[in-house]
Amino acid sequence: MREWLAAREVEQEEAERVIGFLTENLALDDRAFAVAFADDKRDLSGWGRDRIREVLLRRGVDRHLVDEALSGSGESEVERAVRVLNERGADLSDDPGRRRALGLLARRGYEAEEAYAAIRIARRAA
Numbered sequence: 001m002r003e004w005l006a007a008r009e010v011e012q013e014e015a016e017r018v019i020g021f022l023t024e025n026l027a028l029d030d031r032a033f034a035v036a037f038a039d040d041k042r043d044l045s046g047w048g049r050d051r052i053r054e055v056l057l058r059r060g061v062d063r064h065l066v067d068e069a070l071s072g073s074g075e076s077e078v079e080r081a082v083r084v085l086n087e088r089g090a091d092l093s094d095d096p097g098r099r100r101a102l103g104l105l106a107r108r109g110y111e112a113e114e115a116y117a118a119i120r121i122a123r124r125a126a
Contacts, residue, residue, distance in 0.1 A: 001028060034061050034069035042075075046084035049077055051109020081110050081118030082125075092123040 001022070005015040022028040034056055041047040041055075049070050056066045075083075088104065091097035098119055105115035 030061050031065050031068065034065045038069040042080060046080065046087065046108055048081065048105070048109035048111070048114070050111060051107075054109070077110060077114045078117045078121065081105050081108075081114055082122050084108060085118060085122040090122065092119060092126060098123070 001019055002015060005018065006012075010018070019028065026032075037056060038052050041052050053066055053070060056069070057063065084105065085092070085101055090101040090104070092101055101119050101122075102112075102115050105118065106112070110118070
């Protein structure tokens with residue numbers, strides 16, 4: 001928020017007053033933002049833990065809040081990865097299809113072990 005206000009040439013004293021007001025009124029809440037962002041990216045975009053962590057840290061969210069936001073899901077990373085593969089209709093019947101699926105999951109931020117496990121599970125279920 002400070003950077004955004006500074007880019008719009010808001011004086012620092014005024015920017016701090018605005019940030020204080022927004023924080024007091026719960027309009028600025030890094031914890032709530034991190035949790036909502038993580039939940040949305042998991043559920044709507046099928047992102048994995050690594051990609052969510054990377055983006056939140058890049059946006060300036062404290063590491064402990066990121067870790068807290070990532071610990072709150074009931075679905076495991078492997079289950080989520082299987083869901084992504086199923087939603088995408090991944091063809092796992094041959095090596096090129098499995099490599100494409102692995103690439104998809106890697107781009108979405110899943111660790112290699114989780115991606116391999118998801119591919120095995122989705123392949124057996126197909």
